[in-house]
Each structure stands twice: as C-alpha cells, then as structure tokens.
Amino acid sequence: MPMKIGQFSRESELSPHTIRYYEKIGLLQKADKDDSGHRIYDEADLDLINWVTCLKKSGMPLQKIKRYVEAYRHNNNSEVTEILGLHLVKLKAQQVDIEHYIDVTKKKLSQLKKSN
Amino acid sequence: MPMKIGQFSRESELSPHTIRYYEKIGLLQKADKDDSGHRIYDEADLDLINWVTCLKKSGMPLQKIKRYVEAYRHNNNSEVTEILGLHLVKLKAQQVDIEHYIDVTKKKLSQLKKSN
DNA sequence: TAACAACTTAGAGCATACTCTAAGTCAAGC
DNA sequence: GCTTGACTTAGAGTATGCTCTAAGTTGTTA
Numbered sequence: 608m609p610m611k612i613g614q615f616s617r618e619s620e621l622s623p624h625t626i627r628y629y630e631k632i633g634l635l636q637k638a639d640k641d642d643s644g645h646r647i648y649d650e651a652d653l654d655l656i657n658w659v660t661c662l663k664k665s666g667m668p669l670q671k672i673k674r675y676v677e678a679y680r681h682n683n684n685s686e687v688t689e690i691l692g693l694h695l696v697k698l699k700a701q702q703v704d705i706e707h708y709i710d711v712t713k714k715k716l717s718q719l720k721k722s723n
Numbered sequence: 724m725p726m727k728i729g730q731f732s733r734e735s736e737l738s739p740h741t742i743r744y745y746e747k748i749g750l751l752q753k754a755d756k757d758d759s760g761h762r763i764y765d766e767a768d769l770d771l772i773n774w775v776t777c778l779k780k781s782g783m784p785l786q787k788i789k790r791y792v793e794a795y796r797h798n799n800n801s802e803v804t805e806i807l808g809l810h811l812v813k814l815k816a817q818q819v820d821i822e823h824y825i826d827v828t829k830k831k832l833s834q835l836k837k838s839n
Numbered sequence: 840t841a842a843c844a845a846c847t848t849a850g851a852g853c854a855t856a857c858t859c860t861a862a863g864t865c866a867a868g869c
Numbered sequence: 870g871c872t873t874g875a876c877t878t879a880g881a882g883t884a885t886g887c888t889c890t891a892a893g894t895t896g897t898t899a
Contacts, residue, residue, distance in 0.1 A: 613875060623876085624858055632856095643865055645876055658831075665824035669856070688835050695828045698821055705818050708781035712811045715774075719804050729845060739846085740888055748886095759895050761846055785886070840899105847894065857883085864877065869870105 608649055611641075615648040619656045626656075634659070634673045636680065655679075666701065667694060724765055727757075731764040735772045742772075750775070750789045752796065771795075782817065783810055 612623045619626070629635045630646075635656070638646035655676070662672050671690065678686035728739045735742070745751045746762075751772070754762035771792070778788050787806065794802035 611876075622858080625856085627877090628857065640877095643876075645865085661824065661827060663856095665821070665828070684835060684838070688832065691828055691832050691835070695825065695832065698825045698828060702818070702821050702825065705781070705814055705821065708777065709811065709814045709818065711777060712781075712807055712814060716804065716807050716811065719800060719807070722800070727846075738888080741886085743847095744887065756847095759846075761895080779886095842897105842899085844897085845895085848892090850890085852889070853887085855885085859882070860880085862878085865875085867873090869872085 609647045610649075612646050612648070615646075615653065615656075618653055619660065621656065621660065629656075629659075629669075632669065632673065634669055634676060662694070665694070665698060725763045726765075728762050728764070731762075731769065731772075734769055735776065737772065737776065745772075745775075745785075748785065748789065750785055750792060778810070781810070781814060 610618070612626060616623045616626060621629075626635070630637060635652075638648060638652070641647050659672055659676065662675065663669065667675075675687065675690045678690065726734070728742060732739045732742060737745075742751070746753060751768075754764060754768070757763050775788055775792065778791065779785070783791075791803065791806045794806065
C-alpha cells in the first residue's frame with residue numbers, strides 16, 4: 608500500500624517534479640519520509656491528489672485548490688462546502704459560455720460555407 | 724469611423740497595451756498610422772478584434788488565433804474552416820468535460836451534506 | 840505659450856504552472 | 870565493488886499572456 612514518488616507518480620499521472628512542486632507551494636502536506644529520506648504515499652494521498660487533479664482540470668487555480676486542501680485537512684466542512692459551491696457556480700457559468708461559443712462558431716462556419 | 728488606439732481600446736475592451744502586444748506578436752497586422760504616427764483603426768478592425776476576443780475567451784491560444792487571423796487575411800477559406808472546425812470539436816469536448824465536473828462536484832457536495 | 844492627455848517605442852517585470860538541471864545520496868543486482 | 874535506477878535538494882529556465890516603465894512626441898485647450 609505505501610509507495611514512493613515513482614509509483615505515486617504513475618498512479619496519479621503527475622510527474623514527480625509536479626508532485627514535489629505541489630508540496631513546495633504547500634498544496635500538498637510535506638510527505639512522510641522513509642529511512643533513506645524518500646517520500647512515502649498511501650491510498651488516501653492518492654485519493655486526494657486525484658481529486659486535486661479533477662479540480663485543476665476543471666479550471667480551479669492551484670492557490671484555490673490549496674485553500675480547499677487546507678480546509679479539507681482541518682475538517683472545516685463549511686469552508687470546503689463553500690469553495691465547492693462557488694466552484695459549481697463557476698462551472699455552470701462556463702457551461703453557458705461554452706454553449707454560446709459553440710453556437711457562434713457554428714454560425715461562423717455556416718457563413719463560411721455559404722461564401723464558397 | 725477611423726479611431727485611435729484609445730477609442731479602439733474602449734470599444735474592444737482591451738487595453739492599449741494588449742492591443743500593441745497583439746500587434747507585436749503578429750496576431751494583428753501592423754496598424755496604419757496617421758501623420759503623427761498614431762495607430763488608426765476602423766470598423767473592420769473592430770469586428771476582427773472582437774472575434775479574436777471571442778476565440779480567446781473560448782480557450783483558443785494566441786498562437787492559434789494568429790494562424791486563424793493570417794488565414795482569414797489571405798482569404799484562405801479552407802484553413803479558416805479547418806481551424807474553426809477543430810475548435811468546435813474542442814469546445815464540444817470541453818462541454819462534455821464540464822458536465823462531468825459539474826456532476827462530480829455535485830456528488831462531492833451532497834456527500835459533504837450527509838456527513839454533517 | 841504652457842499644461843495636459845494621448846500617443847509612441849523598447850524592454851523589463853509579473854503571475855501561473857510547470858519543467859528541468861546540477862550535484863549528490865541510497866539500495867539492489869551482477 | 871561497481872553500475873544502475875530511483876530518489877533527494879535548491880534553484881534556474883520555460884511558456885503563455887499580459888502589464889507596466891521610462892523617456893519621449895504630438896495635439897488640444899485655457
């Protein structure tokens with residue numbers, strides 16, 4: 608179950624560089640180290656990093672994810688809920704925007720077809 | 724109808740800095756200058772920059788927008804169509820992703836409510 | 840004519856998010 | 870014992886997209 612950064616990297620699909628970077632900026636807590644000073648991670652770390660990746664892919668900046676992770680670590684449920692609630696609102700707005708951009712792009716494309 | 728960078732900036736909602744930057748990286752053609760060396764723009768420039776802004780807001784990187792603008796300038800309809808077609812595919816993929824992220828976020832939120 | 844705003848340029852600086860480099864340590868296999 | 874691969878650190882470099890600074894010119898208005 609416990610793994611070093613190499614396996615953790617493969618399972619999370621983030622490079623070791625990126626994982627250390629996330630630790631450096633405080634997004635991830637300082638990982639425990641084994642006797643040779645190598646970072647060790649477990650399933651809980653993997654669940655967290657995967658959720659972090661999901662938040663990141665959905666457009667949340669690392670600074671905000673950092674605040675989320677901190678609130679999560681401190682069991683501050685109300686802040687976690689607030690951050691996710693706001694995130695949901697933004698995602699819905701993005702959804703509306705994208706629909707609009709799809710429409711506009713389609714129109715532009717059909718105008719182009721006509722002018723041929 | 725012709726205007727200097729200040730008014731062009733207000734009408735396009737881009738700063739003069741940004742407009743000059745776009746010109747510098749070749750996204751916009753070198754603007755014509757009046758007798759005092761000030762850039763002059765017209766309605767066609769405004770239409771183009773507004774479409775550029777639309778592409779940018781919908782996630783197209785400046786380098787790709789640059790290629791779009793060049794193809795557009797050279798009346799290369801097939802390339803314009805190709806770029807927009809690909810963009811449409813990406814937007815649709817984004818739409819699917821966002822729907823997924825909305826679902827996941829909603830689930831996370833309802834899990835949090837239960838654990839209260 | 841003097842102040843003031845708007846414009847010009849080249850180039851530096853900034854924010855975000857990595858990504859890589861250098862120099863070194865450590866454990867396992869031949 | 871030595872190579873190999875995975876790991877460590879601090880810090881430099883990269884890409885994108887601005888954003889600002891400095892030093893100067895030009896046009897309008899009181």
